[in-house]
Each structure stands twice: as structure tokens, then as C-alpha cells.
Amino acid sequence: xxxxxxxxxxxMIARQRAAHQLLDHGSILDDPFAMKILGEDEKEVLxxxxxxPLASIGRLFTAARSRIAEDALSGAVERGVRxxxxxxxxxxxxxxxxxxxxxxxxxxxxxxxxxxxxxxxRLAEAQITLPPWLVLVPVDFERDExxxxxxxxxxxxxxxxxxxxxxxxxxLTKDAIVRTLDxxxxxxxxxxxxxxxxPPEAFSEELRQIEKARAEQLDKIGERSCSRxxxxxxxxxxxxxxxxxxxxxxxHQIASRFGHAIQSLAPGHLGAHVVQxxx
Ligand SMILES: C[S@@+](CC[C@H](N)C(=O)[O-])C[C@H]1O[C@@H](n2cnc3c(N)ncnc32)[C@H](O)[C@@H]1O
Numbered sequence: 001x002x003x004x005x006x007x008x009x010x011x012m013i014a015r016q017r018a019a020h021q022l023l024d025h026g027s028i029l030d031d032p033f034a035m036k037i038l039g040e041d042e043k044e045v046l047x048x049x050x051x052x053p054l055a056s057i058g059r060l061f062t063a064a065r066s067r068i069a070e071d072a073l074s075g076a077v078e079r080g081v082r083x084x085x086x087x088x089x090x091x092x093x094x095x096x097x098x099x100x101x102x103x104x105x106x107x108x109x110x111x112x113x114x115x116x117x118x119x120x121x122r123l124a125e126a127q128i129t130l131p132p133w134l135v136l137v138p139v140d141f142e143r144d145e146x147x148x149x150x151x152x153x154x155x156x157x158x159x160x161x162x163x164x165x166x167x168x169x170x171x172l173t174k175d176a177i178v179r180t181l182d183x184x185x186x187x188x189x190x191x192x193x194x195x196x197x198x199p200p201e202a203f204s205e206e207l208r209q210i211e212k213a214r215a216e217q218l219d220k221i222g223e224r225s226c227s228r229x230x231x232x233x234x235x236x237x238x239x240x241x242x243x244x245x246x247x248x249x250x251x252h253q254i255a256s257r258f259g260h261a262i263q264s265l266a267p268g269h270l271g272a273h274v275v276q277x278x279x
Pocket of ligand 1 (some may be wrong): 092
């Protein structure tokens, strides 16, 4: 990320979520705040969504990973979990939609200080007030200790917690990834949903070219995707952190479960996975 500037990829993902509402009627992820938080008009969002014929693939993955995470969170809440931590929250609107408000869950949004400040500004501009169950915690995963910052914000380290970490792992160094996993595994009965990317060889030919161009563009905006994993590598890292009951959902599974909900979904596949793991 560029110092002192909100994440540009967080903005792109927010546009994908907004486009999902406009083009697919939010059929995977119904998000009434997706357009509001962006503060852009429909024309701009549709222009973004139609800029490339393969953008529909990214829209599918964006909506599906949040849906998988939010469904898994609902299961955790049923089991009594009351702490939810969104790591690298970007312009995620779950805290505004929170369907578990009656269960008294506390939501901690962790993000890079510059992205969080940008989000607060967007919320103010959209006249959206912060809900009382939300705690914002600025953290730079590369420099700060997540645990220290969370504890200082009131998070209970001896109570179970559910974490999501969506669209973040590819942008972090291995060291920051391992330190964050170390922390999550120190919380009793912790659960996490995150996504990761495989090396480019796992992408279909056309998408590989696009990935290459995207990597160059991300390099320019200082958000280079630096960590990629093979599925066996991720499984080994999770095992070594004591996570079990791991589910690794690949793009083919995502497309067969949710693909029908995306308008004019282009052919092709991403080497992208969503993982659910319990400690
Ligand atoms: C692609 S966005 C995903 C945002 C959000 N999870 C979503 O799905 O909409 C990546 C997020 O990772 C955060 N991020 C990247 N590097 C970070 C770092 N070193 N420390 C904290 N957050 C970071 C960015 O601020 C951004 O919010």
C-alpha cells in the first residue's frame, strides 16, 4: 500500500460488490449499503463492471467469498461465539447490516490506518452512523501486533472469536501472514475464513494474461500481490498452527455453487480459493 493513502484494491472490491447489486440483484450477497458507501453513481459502477468481459469472474469471487464467510459466521454465532473480527475490512459493510444484533455480537474491524480513515470519511459523506456494536482498530499487519491492538480495544482473548480475512493474504508478506495466524491460533476455539491465490499457472490462459497486467497495475499503486500458495502449502501452514476441520473451496466449486447467479458469467477460472478453518 502507498503510505497514507487508503487501499485502492479495497475500492475496487467495493465496486465489485456494488456491481453485484446492480447486475445480479445481490443474489449471492444482498448488500443495501454497497452503493451508498461508495458514493458513486450507477453509471460509474456499471462502467467499471463492463470495462472487461472477464470482470464477471472477479465479481463472482468477491460476492461468494463474503457469502461463505457470513454463512460460516452465522453457524459460529449459533454455537455461542460473540466476537467477530474482520481483518483488512476495507469497505466491507457487514457491521452495518449485522443480522446478529439481537445476539449482542461485538464486531472489530481491523484495517490499515489510512484505509480505515478513508472509510470513516466515506461513511460520514454518506451520512451513515457507526453502529454501537462496531469497534474500529487501526493496525498495520506488517508493523503492529494485532493482539496488542485488539486487546487494547476491548477484545477478550480468553473468549472464542470468529475471524474473516478476505482479499488480504495475497498482499501481505509471509512473515505478516504467519504472525497473524499465530495470533488467531492463540484464541480458544477460534475460526477463520480467508482466501488465497495460487501461482499464475493455476489460472486459465486468458486470465493469466489479465493477472499479469493487473500485477503490473497493482505494482504501480503500491499494492503488489506478493504471497501465493499451493493448496498443499496452505494446508500444511494451517496444520502447523493447530487448525483442523479445514475446508478449502476452489474456484470450480464456487462457480458451480454460485455461478448461475452472475449475469453473463464469462468462462475461465481463477486460481483462487476460500478456506474455512477451526482451531
Ligand atoms: C482487497 S482489499 C479487501 C477489503 C475487504 N476485506 C473486502 O473484501 O472488501 C485489501 C485490504 O487489506 C488491507 N491491507 C493491506 N495491507 C495491509 C496491512 N499491511 N495492514 C493492514 N491492512 C492491510 C487494505 O487496507 C484493504 O482494506
